[in-house]
Amino acid sequence: MNEIIKPSVEKVIVTENLTKKFGHFTAVDHISFEVKRGEIFGFLGANGAGKTTAMRMLCGLSKPTSGNGTVAGFDILKQSEMVKKNIGYMSQKFSLYDDLKVWENIELFGGIYGMTDSEIKLKTDELMAKLNFENERNSLVKSLPLGFKQKLAFSVSIFHTPKVVFLDEPTGGVDPITRRKFWELIYEAAASGITVFVTTHYMDEAEYCNRVSIMVDGRIEALDSPANLKEQYNARNMDGVFQQLARKAKRIDA
Amino acid sequence: MILLLMPVIQIILFGFAMSTEVKNTKVVVLANQADEVTRQLIERIDASQYFEIAVIAHNSGDVDNAFRDGTAKLAIIFENGFSKKLTHEGKAHIQLIADATDPNAATSFVFYAGNIINSYQQELMPVQSAAGLIQPEVKMLYNPQMISAYNFVPGVLGMIMLLICAMMTSIAIVREKEMGTMEILLVSPMKPIYTMLSKIAPYFVLSVINFATIMLLSVYVLHVPVAGSFISLVLVSLLYIFVSLALGLLISTITSTQLAAMFISGMGLMLPVMLLSGMIFPIENMPGILRFISNFVPARWYIDAVKTIMIKGLSITEVGTDVAVLSVMAVLLVIASVKKFKVRLE
Numbered sequence: 001m002n003e004i005i006k007p008s009v010e011k012v013i014v015t016e017n018l019t020k021k022f023g024h025f026t027a028v029d030h031i032s033f034e035v036k037r038g039e040i041f042g043f044l045g046a047n048g049a050g051k052t053t054a055m056r057m058l059c060g061l062s063k064p065t066s067g068n069g070t071v072a073g074f075d076i077l078k079q080s081e082m083v084k085k086n087i088g089y090m091s092q093k094f095s096l097y098d099d100l101k102v103w104e105n106i107e108l109f110g111g112i113y114g115m116t117d118s119e120i121k122l123k124t125d126e127l128m129a130k131l132n133f134e135n136e137r138n139s140l141v142k143s144l145p146l147g148f149k150q151k152l153a154f155s156v157s158i159f160h161t162p163k164v165v166f167l168d169e170p171t172g173g174v175d176p177i178t179r180r181k182f183w184e185l186i187y188e189a190a191a192s193g194i195t196v197f198v199t200t201h202y203m204d205e206a207e208y209c210n211r212v213s214i215m216v217d218g219r220i221e222a223l224d225s226p227a228n229l230k231e232q233y234n235a236r237n238m239d240g241v242f243q244q245l246a247r248k249a250k251r252i253d254a
Numbered sequence: 255m256i257l258l259l260m261p262v263i264q265i266i267l268f269g270f271a272m273s274t275e276v277k278n279t280k281v282v283v284l285a286n287q288a289d290e291v292t293r294q295l296i297e298r299i300d301a302s303q304y305f306e307i308a309v310i311a312h313n314s315g316d317v318d319n320a321f322r323d324g325t326a327k328l329a330i331i332f333e334n335g336f337s338k339k340l341t342h343e344g345k346a347h348i349q350l351i352a353d354a355t356d357p358n359a360a361t362s363f364v365f366y367a368g369n370i371i372n373s374y375q376q377e378l379m380p381v382q383s384a385a386g387l388i389q390p391e392v393k394m395l396y397n398p399q400m401i402s403a404y405n406f407v408p409g410v411l412g413m414i415m416l417l418i419c420a421m422m423t424s425i426a427i428v429r430e431k432e433m434g435t436m437e438i439l440l441v442s443p444m445k446p447i448y449t450m451l452s453k454i455a456p457y458f459v460l461s462v463i464n465f466a467t468i469m470l471l472s473v474y475v476l477h478v479p480v481a482g483s484f485i486s487l488v489l490v491s492l493l494y495i496f497v498s499l500a501l502g503l504l505i506s507t508i509t510s511t512q513l514a515a516m517f518i519s520g521m522g523l524m525l526p527v528m529l530l531s532g533m534i535f536p537i538e539n540m541p542g543i544l545r546f547i548s549n550f551v552p553a554r555w556y557i558d559a560v561k562t563i564m565i566k567g568l569s570i571t572e573v574g575t576d577v578a579v580l581s582v583m584a585v586l587l588v589i590a591s592v593k594k595f596k597v598r599l600e
Contacts, residue, residue, distance in 0.1 A: 112442045
């Protein structure tokens with residue numbers, strides 16, 4: 001728990017004027033922010049506000065038009081291979097191999113990230129015990145309920161103990177109780193020192209984050225802890241904050 | 255749009271390309287002593303819509319070469335002193351040699367050539383009963399028993415390999431895109447090129463097994479011998495597999511759903527391969543535009559190379575053009591798909 005209390009020690013994500021243009025369209029417009037180690041950083045914005053583009057740049061999937069940034073201490077422009085080694089990623093589509101068994105998925109991704117066989121075996125046992133998945137170990141992933149799959153996908157994305165994990169709308173389509181359980185896993189990961197960068201549509205989830213940024217039309221309009229934001233915008237909850245900011249958007253839903 | 259164009263394209267294809275009839279087949283002629291009779295007969299053959307004199311040979315070596323490099327499909331050889339024998343002895347021999355790697359076509363060539371010769375000799379000596387004066391002697395080169403497998407084995411080889419490699423690869427990769435796993439793989443430290451290679455590997459192995467199966471079946475069950483060098487055949491086939499895999503990669507980078515990938519590789523590959531590769535319908539008979547398009551069908555070059563090596567029994571040096579074209583295709587396809595792949599990442 002110490003790690004959360006002194007998060008200012010290390011800046012895990014730093015961006016300076018990060019910009020992405022597609023032709024004349026500026027998807028991400030000079031965004032600058034910092035995320036500290038062990039922090040749960042919420043990345044909010046309406047559809048088309050530029051969240052996914054920003055996240056793809058941070059993951060090394062897309063090259064910024066201008067500006068720069070570092071993730072886990074590595075330059076996203078020049079050291080994207082190193083960045084990739086030190087991050088985990090879970091996309092909004094549920095993305096494990098449906099036609100592989102639970103343990104096979106874990107082994108595959110562990111292998112891709114260069115973990116040794118003994119390490120994979122050990123951690124798989126640990127993980128199965130933690131998630132109460134022992135009975136499902138040999139099940140095909142497609143036979144699992146959605147909530148299970150999402151927990152598994154998240155666990156796989158942090159299986160190689162990355163410095164940062166990027167979650168792109170991880171809890172789409174599940175009920176609030178399952179979502180709550182999912183967030184327990186996120187807290188646990190953050191407590192172990194993994195920085196969590198999460199985009200979401202759900203305002204109740206925004207409340208769980210340490211700090212939240214709200215993107216409107218490619219720019220960051222607000223960035224603070226949920227409590228401070230609510231006070232600043234004089235809103236009862238994050239939904240109120242979001243409504244006030246999102247109303248300014250000129251872009252129509254992309 | 256596609257639905258409206260489909261019938262137009264198909265009717266045109268089937269109307270023009272899909273004819274097995276003989277049209278402007280290239281002929282090599284060997285007449286040691288040219289005289290009035292042989293010249294008239296040669297002109298008659300050249301003037302018909304079926305044939306076109308491509309080479310006038312001076313010795314039997316020229317005839318061999320014409321077959322070897324594919325400049326001629328039919329040879330007409332007049333025996334020495336042809337017209338003298340015809341006038342003095344009342345009969346003379348003419349030899350018709352057809353390239354029987356495509357037995358159906360060869361049969362037609364010989365049939366049409368025989369007809370022209372008959373009609374000529376009836377004009378020449380209308381009074382006498384003409385039969386048997388000019389005695390055509392037929393020889394089916396490369397495939398004396400007229401086994402049709404000699405023709406379709408290379409064709410099937412060309413089609414199966416292309417479909418397995420291109421269709422399956424493109425579908426497999428697009429499937430990952432649909433499932434979202436491709437994104438996960440791209441974010442991982444694995445280089446995209448390794449991701450691609452590992453997706454391709456199983457289909458490469460599959461294709462090699464398919465190749466081996468087809469070879470075993472054709473040699474031991476259909477009794478189609480590998481007349482030429484087996485190593486040459488394997489080398490050309492590996493090159494072709496590579497081209498097909500690259501094609502599959504390209505398709506996978508330009509499509510985003512399995513259905514689209516299926517449609518493009520189905521419609522975009524299967525039809526041209528079946529119709530324009532020379533597998534079923536001879537390319538020589540096609541109108542210019544289709545002949546031009548057929549140049550872009552990899553299977554056309556591969557099937558030609560396989561026929562040359564397997565049936566004609568020549569070595570890889572004789573299929574230089576095919577190998578060169580396939581290599582150029584491979585390079586272009588790889589460059590195109592790598593470019594496309596990067597663009598998609600942006």
